[in-house]
Amino acid sequence: MHLEIKENHKVAKKRDSFFMYFCVLTGNLLTLSLGASMSWTSPVLTKLSSNNTEINPLGRPITAAEVSMLAGIPTFTSTFGLLITPKFSDIFGRKNFLLFCGVLMFLSGIGISFSGGNIALMIITRCLFSFTEAYSVTSIYIAEITEDHNRGKWGCSLGIFQQMGHLFGYVIGPFFSIKYFSLIMTAPTLIFLVFFSMVPETPIYLLIKGKENECKNSLRKLRSNKSEEEIELELKNMKENLKKKGRKGNIVDLFKKRENVLALVFSFLPLLIKFSSGVTVIYAFLAPFFDQAGTSFLTGDMVAILIAVFKVTSYVLSSLAIEKFGRRNLFLISTTGTALSLFFIGVYFFLQSINSSLLPYLQWLPLTGLILTVSFFGIGLGPVPHLLTAELPPVELRATMAALVLSSGYVVVFVFTSLYPFVSEMYGNEWCVWWFSLNCAVGTILMYFFLPETKGKSLDEIQDMLKNYSELKIR
Structure with missing residues (x-):
């Protein structure tokens, strides 16, 4: 636990x-x-x-x-x-x-x-x-x-x-x-x-198992830059907080209180939007996906490397900006940008399917669209849902809710990843990408009206916010 x-x-x-x-x-x-x-x-x-x-x-x-x-x-x-x-x-x-x-x-x-x-x-x-x-x-x-x-x-x-x-x-x-x-x-x-x-094993786990001496030794290793008095104080805090914790929550407890249901909804919906954006699917098929675009100046494998560089960069920038701009704002910017980027990639595939005369002038569009897609995804859609899953649930239900929400999200990934090869072969990449774009657009609208902001709030303040949640839009 x-x-x-x-x-x-x-x-x-x-x-x-x-x-x-x-x-x-x-x-x-x-x-x-x-x-x-x-x-x-x-x-x-x-x-x-x-x-x-x-x-x-x-x-x-x-x-x-x-x-x-x-x-x-x-x-x-x-x-x-x-x-x-x-x-x-x-x-x-x-x-x-x-x-x-x-x-x-x-x-x-x-x-x-x-x-x-x-x-x-x-x-x-x-x-x-x-x-x-x-x-x-x-x-x-x-x-x-x-x-x-x-x-x-x-x-x-x-x-x-x-x-x-x-x-x-x-x-x-x-x-x-x-x-x-x-x-x-x-x-x-x-x-x-x-x-x-x-x-070492984690101090909290050792203390839960009643191994106080081993817990203290673990703290000494992890806090080697602290004095013995500071380590004793941290151990005292840990023991006091463990005494305050009630029994571990289960799935039934998720639905007993209104604030728990809201925490579940606001944890699951952003994750559902993330996986429904199709970016995870595109990652899995990135090289063949780009090869199908038919541009000649870069291979699919080279594009995959370039895209991964932008993805790492966007995640790093998100970790630096999230406390300043907030979870909600970054998420909305991310879903909007991802929706638009995917839409224009779909336009390219559509023009390719009808052998449009415009294609020679749009060879830059697939690469530019993919770079923008992963960059917008990385600043919000990628990291924010997991952060909300950690912040919104009460402490005693956090592990239970995280397991339920993340496993449900993986089912969505499984369905999309399994169906993508068949759907793209039957109907073309453009309809797959437009479907992903539509999911992001709908997600933007839903989250604009319903997603609360947790920036700068303690865990107790977040629970109070959920208890008093009534407005359609919380800034």
Whole structure:
């Protein structure tokens, strides 16, 4: 159970210790590898679609049904992983469970590398790789080793490492065979296993299990820049806050109070809009998606690398701007910009489908549209829904609501990713992209009237805001 600790007594804010950097960065190596696995399909599908048997281990072009299964089924299995992994981390500990995830991801990555031309084995091993959903437990680990004044900063590191993983996959994938690309993608998990064994269990988890001495030793390592008195004060605050926490909430409790229902709705809708925007689907098929645009000055793989650079940059900018401009404003700017960018990409594909004479003058449009799409997506649609999922629920229901909301979102991703190859083949890319654009536009209107702003509010103030929520528009 992930519990947040509030400071009951004044604790001095100091610069983070080197060991804190070591723990956070080492833990995020799994996030890096998971991010690379999410972009794995983009360069790999280009090879599997080729008639060249030297780069295609299947010996034939992959079918649309196989593309759907290879991209969609691992996303679906990660939904189940998301539902159960937090519970296992409660039983076995954050550190031990993450080490288990690292072992499973490493072995699965080896399996992907040596699956050869067996598409079924490739799908199974990718499912095992994504099933761990280490991202969710890593976020709990980081939240429980950090302090109130730096939790937001280190929490943003997960999103940045995930985007760096995407970039890593796009950069490495086009230049290596599927076998060696998969091995390189798996390498961070091996480094993780070596160094993460040196980090401590989270102090909060140890205290929950009644291991006060081990909790204090963990704090000493994590707060090596603090005095013994400051560590004792933090431990005292933790113990007092743990006594105040009631029983852990369950799914039924989500619907017992109006503010809980509102928190659930305002957590789920932004995430639904994010995944319905189709940007996650476009990421998975980025190289073949751009190749179908028919522009000649850059290959799909090169575009994927360029897009990933803009995506990482936009996520970093979002982490710097979100406290100044607010969650709501960034989200609305993001959905509006993403809707317009996708609309014009759809226009290009439509003109291509009718062999318009305007195409030679619009060769710049697909690349420009994709850059704008991922840039607008990264400043709001990407990070804000996950932040709202952490802020809006009451503490005792946060883990339950996050599991429910995120797993539901993954079902949406599974449906969109699985259907995209068939729909684009039957009706054309333009109708898929226009549908994504329409989802963003509708999302903008809904969130403009209903989404509250949480910037600058404490968790208690957010709960009071939800209890008193009555106006259609809250600024």
